[in-house]
Amino acid sequence: MQLTGAQALIKSLEQQGVDTVFGLPGGAILPVYDPLLDSTIRHILVRHEQGAGHMAEGFATATGRPGVAMVTSGPGATNIVTPIANAHMDSTPLVVITGQVATASIGTDAFQECDITGITMGITKHNFLVQSAQELPRAVAAAFHLATTGRPGPVLIDVPKDVSQSLMDWWYPTSVAEYDLPGYRPDVDLDEDAVAAAVALIARSQRPVLYVGGGTLKSHASAQLLAFAERTGMPIVTTLMARGAFPDSHPQHLGMPGMHGVYAAVTAIQRSDLLISLGARFDDRVTGKVSAFAPEAKVIHVDIDRAEFNKVRRADVAIQANVAAALEALDASGATPRNLDAWWGEIRSWQRQYPLVYDVPATDGPLRPQHVIESIARSSEPGTIVASGVGQHQMWAAQHWKFEEPGTWVNSGGAGTMGFGVPAAIGAKAGRPDRTVWCIDGDGCFQMTAQELVTARTEGIPIKVAILNNAYLGMVRQWQEMFYDERYSEVYLSADLPDYVKWAESMGCVGLRATNLKEMDDVISEANEINDVPVVIDFRTDVTEKVFPMVAAGASNDDIMVHPSQRGAK
Amino acid sequence: MNAPEPFAGVISHTPVRHHILSVLVENKAGVLARIAGLFARRGFNIYSLAVAPSEGHARFSRVTIVVDAESAPLEQIVGQLDKLVNVVSITDLAPKDALERELLLASIDLDDESRGAVLDAVAGAGAAIVDVDAGRVTAMLAGTPGACDAFERSLEIFAGVELHRTGRVALPRLGRTVSERAES
Known part of the structure; x- marks a missing residue:
């Protein structure tokens, strides 16, 4: 059977059992998007390639299966570098397919050319620049094998446009021996x-x-x-x-x-x-x-x-x-x-x-972020998946949400990638549509990747986003308060600009706001009633709230700082 | 304030405690970049590096890397290197277990005054004259790194020296059993 490289690539993904791909087309990957129309694979069209990468990560973490993202060459490829680095730090199994300029143009500074295998050498488990259509099935099979065995991680397959356009005789590797990976031995004998x-x-x-x-x-x-x-x-x-x-x-x-x-x-x-x-x-x-x-x-x-x-x-x-x-x-x-x-x-x-504690919130606000998280957790069914961005809200979510089973916590650990939360939550929900998925986010993080809520609305992926809006880059503010004599440098964001409710509504989501305890309970109940479109809640939280306990960077764990209310006792 | 000395970086000049890694790699595009990139980003120092196709296979190459085992624990270097998918096997040779050889080529200006001394230095090192011109001579020495070092130093007094060294290649020494080597 003769296929184009593009057809062979899609068929190879089907062979691997891929049912969902997150991506965004462009010139060099164009040929591959044509056979996608005839495939059973669900393609989720993102609004920015970074979103595709983080969605694939959220998908992988929530399902335990490798996440797949597909983007074009040049800026499409560089836009997904952050998720690749993130997946590399957190050992998340990811297969990223990038378009590349035609082989004859490689090295000529062609339009939208960039050396993505070179760029990602240090942040992938391995990468491939595929030289012929005949080799595509091997590259795909090897990529999934590498991504999911041993210590998992991201694998990138760079596919030049002429490779996806040329013809090949269809085949697919049937054993690991055919992957041509003589240096890869993931199985170890227990000593x-x-x-x-x-x-x-x-x-x-x-x-x-x-x-x-x-x-x-x-x-x-x-x-x-x-x-x-x-x-x-x-x-x-x-x-x-x-x-x-x-x-x-x-x-x-x-x-x-x-x-x-x-x-x-x-x-x-x-x-x-x-x-x-x-x-x-x-x-x-x-x-x-x-x-x-x-x-x-x-x-x-x-x-x-x-x-x-x-x-x-x-x-x-x-x-x-x-x-x-x-x-x-x-x-x-x-x-x-x-x-x-x-x-x-x-x-x-x-x-x-020294239990985990926080100050009791005042009835008329501002809200305590930890209390918001605990209130959402209390009203959520078991098995609810929580994604987060990076910063104070992430730490509070990790501390105060009670996790009971694997795959229910989706976050950016090693890399600390702000903006991870919204797309990762979308990817998790795409992989586990049976589960409620909350994104506990910060206002700084939300602004980095919020456009993917358009994707979520369009694709029918009804996640719930709780913005713990303290109007600041909160973790940086906390460090400046504690270690830089309260000299606040470039950390103020404003609670009202953007208007998160209007922004959510403009993206086809339900936008809600809570400034006091009564409103908090009401909007959480309302959000839990909505299961057809994404919901975004702007929770106005206390600006001065800090994450405790805390060990200062580089300090001994013996010098742990507990919550101020516990300090007399120590 | 004076500008500080620039950081010497990845290429180290005096390995205090060197080890020789004989690395069999797949002969694929970019393999050398993967190895060099790994050393750079992990802060491991390379003293020398030699690459050539291996043992009659077009599929594999052998990379001989002399590493500065002071810059990072050898276990880390080997462990990280082994994770490169294109790396097939790594043989770690301690200097005392290794037969190390290196090739040195040096072109030197010759005039009537220096001729005798240059030819004495070449002969004294056991090097061979492999190319000559009216005012210049090229000598070749294949020998231990120590012999190459000594020859290089002996040429410092001459004018117009252009000198290239290949970096080391190495094989395990014969004459000791494998088990002895494992115990040492």
Whole structure:
């Protein structure tokens, strides 16, 4: 069967089971958009290529399947660089297809030419510049294999226009051997000696902590984690990337560690004698000052990526494996710590003394952002998916939303990409239309990517957006207040410009506003009644509200600052 | 205030503790850029780098990288390098386990006054004259990096020296068993 490269590309995506592609056409990718008309694949036409990338990320996080985005060459390709970098930092499986100028024009500075494989070399797991139509099926199959196995990540396929226009004899790889990846070996044999060494460390430990990272979600290890945790009775912390890997309602769960972590979670790590890292990477936002991080702890480091071992913190035992396999092996070998009663006694006292708190909101406003989040959470059905942008609102959402299952928290962790929330929520809802999807956003973030609500309305993707509008780039404002003597430099945005209600309405969404407690309850109820179009709520929140607890950048986790109302007690 | 010295960057001149990585890669466009880019963005120092097709396969090339193991832990360098999809295998050779060789070409001005000294230096280093002109001579030395260093230093006193070195290639030393090497 003879096909054009464009037809072969679409057919290859169908072979991979792709049902949704986020994209925006242009010159070099034009040939590929023609056979798309005859495909079963749903294409979601975005308003900016960055939106396509973040939607694909939200889709991937919510569904556990790779997200797919397709854009044209030059500026189309560079506009999706931020999502690619974001996916690379957060190990999100993504396949990005870019158009490229014809092979004969490459290197001539042709119209809309740009070296996107060169640009994305350092921010993709791998990328391909496809040289012939005959090679397209191999590139697509290899890209999905790379994106989804081992440590997942973004893979880019650059397709020159003449490649998509020329003819090929249809074929599709039927085995990994045909992918032509002689240097790629994602499967690792579990090192039994390392497991035995880990079991020995666990047996000696009196103050262990399970430090659960994003790799636990990526390897679908929640069931194994629950079994292991309950059998051993160990306390658990889940990082920003791992929220939802373990139920927040579980009594062994201490919450999130790190710069804005729960006091008990941060302090349990600091005082631990054994840290069992499960798909976490000792990020600076978790460790604070590395030399002062968990100073008495031995470390068992489980990761599929051996380059994570000893990168930041020396591991006493390194187990290269996906988290699920490692937990099964540890469980099978009966790894059990010593009696943890005394340890739990200490932890419970920290929990009692320093719970997450915030000031009670005044009835007539302004609203407390944490209270808004808790109110939305209370009124939402179980399994509701929450996406966020980056900043204060993200930290408050990670702290105050109670996550009970994997795939319900969609956020930008490593890269810290403002504007991630709205498109990521749209992608999550496209992948999980059965779920309610809230985007907890900030006013600064919302302004970066809000145009994708036009996409959401047009495509019938009814997400709900809660803007915690404090009229500021809030996290930057918080740092300027605390560390720059309240010298506020370029952080004021205005609460009224733009008018978020009118803006929402102009994009075909329902726009609502709440300035006091009564209005807050009313608009949340109203938003929950609307399931056919997107809803945007402008919550007017307290400008001065700050995220606590907080460990200052570069400080020791021992110097954690709790909420002002708790400081007398410390 | 005086301008500070520019940062020397990725190419290091004096590896205090060097290691030799013999890296088998797929012979595909951009592979060298991927390796160089990885070293640059992770802050690993390259002392020298040599690339050539490998063992009769058009499909693979061998890249011999001398890395400064002070700039980053060797484990990190190898671990990150191994994640490049086009990298097929990495052999790490400690200097004491490696047979290292390098090629040096040097053109030197000759006049009646310097002729004797130049030819003595060439002969003393065991180098060969491979090209001559009325006022100039090109010598070649294939030898250990130390021998090349010594030859290079011996030429410093002469005029008009143009000197190129290939960077090292290396193979494991023979004469010790594999298990001995693994233990050391």
